[in-house]
Amino acid sequence: MAAGLFRTEMSMLSSTLARTYSIPFRKTLISFDSRIAMQTNSLPRTRHSRVASLSSSSPSHSRNFPVPGVEDVFVGYLFGRKKATEVAHVVWEQVIQKGDMVIDATCGNGNDTLAMLKMVTDDSDYFGGCVYAMDVQKDAIESTSSLLNQTLGSKESFSIYAEGMQKERVKLFNMCHSKMEEIVPENSSVRMVAFNLGYLPGGNKSIITVSNTTVLALRAAERILMPGGLISLVVYIGHPGGREELEVVEAFGSSLPVSDWVCCKLQMLNRPLAPVLVFMFKREK
Numbered sequence: 539m540a541a542g543l544f545r546t547e548m549s550m551l552s553s554t555l556a557r558t559y560s561i562p563f564r565k566t567l568i569s570f571d572s573r574i575a576m577q578t579n580s581l582p583r584t585r586h587s588r589v590a591s592l593s594s595s596s597p598s599h600s601r602n603f604p605v606p607g608v609e610d611v612f613v614g615y616l617f618g619r620k621k622a623t624e625v626a627h628v629v630w631e632q633v634i635q636k637g638d639m640v641i642d643a644t645c646g647n648g649n650d651t652l653a654m655l656k657m658v659t660d661d662s663d664y665f666g667g668c669v670y671a672m673d674v675q676k677d678a679i680e681s682t683s684s685l686l687n688q689t690l691g692s693k694e695s696f697s698i699y700a701e702g703m704q705k706e707r708v709k710l711f712n713m714c715h716s717k718m719e720e721i722v723p724e725n726s727s728v729r730m731v732a733f734n735l736g737y738l739p740g741g742n743k744s745i746i747t748v749s750n751t752t753v754l755a756l757r758a759a760e761r762i763l764m765p766g767g768l769i770s771l772v773v774y775i776g777h778p779g780g781r782e783e784l785e786v787v788e789a790f791g792s793s794l795p796v797s798d799w800v801c802c803k804l805q806m807l808n809r810p811l812a813p814v815l816v817f818m819f820k821r822e823k
């Protein structure tokens with residue numbers, strides 16, 4: 539019953555958008571996304587990532603889209619059935635490749651770190667790949683470590699050691715994200731830097747991300763991100779300082795040159811405290 543209703547809603551949305559913009563449904567969400575982003579930009583080409591298939595006009599490429607799950611999550615979000623973090627994860631999947639290096643700038647309880655780890659690694663460990671995860675709270679580092687141990691502990695290729703020590707594929711750092719350049723090896727290609735701002739769910743609510751270090755971290759991310767990479771943010775605005783932090787994030791994204799970056803945000807209009815999604819995609823040269 540629910541599935542049938544969902545399919546009907548998807549189909550209605552599809553035909554409405556298709557009528558409005560005169561585009562086939564398989565491209566509806568892409569156009570929706572790029573309209574939000576910049577009005578005039580199409581998504582840039584990325585040779586090895588799925589984003590390439592979004593920008594290609596070739597029929598063989600367009601057959602690759604939509605990637606399974608993308609439509610469901612985006613449409614689910616539009617209808618209030620999917621969370622901002624779920625949208626963030628499917629956007630990451632468009633950009634991240636096996637073997638990539640990515641950064642979780644606010645690892646908290648480790649949910650995002652785990653999602654990233656699955657995206658950069660494969661079962662045989664053939665591609666390598668690694669996640670640098672950081673948090674100012676020791677509790678958060680322990681929580682992330684514990685989640686990884688529970689989930690992946692049985693797999694030798696994902697062996698996890700104590701905090702601050704090298705892990706096979708995840709390196710955990712108890713530090714401020716504004717210093718991320720200090721721990722990323724020089725000349726490495728960082729595919730994504732992700733922020734989930736605010737405070738640790740279930741933890742100390744007085745330890746929150748703050749505008750001045752968030753903007754320093756964004757500048758650092760801008761410097762180390764490879765072309766074809768993504769800065770992703772989920773910004774919570776329900777706590778004191780949250781709105782100001784969103785303004786700082788928006789100002790940063792708005793200042794990036796359109797020749798090199800595609801920046802967009804997704805925000806609920808009638809849920810003023812709902813988290814806001816911000817994506818800054820660095821075009822491939």
Ligand SMILES: C[S@@+](CC[C@H](N)C(=O)[O-])C[C@H]1O[C@@H](n2cnc3c(N)ncnc32)[C@H](O)[C@@H]1O
Binds near residue numbers: 644673734739748
């Ligand atoms: C919303 S939580 C992150 C949730 C996490 N991504 C997850 O999947 O569970 C925000 C985290 O940012 C951390 N944080 C606050 N200020 C920070 C900073 N300057 N550098 C790094 N982490 C920070 C907090 O300690 C908190 O754990």
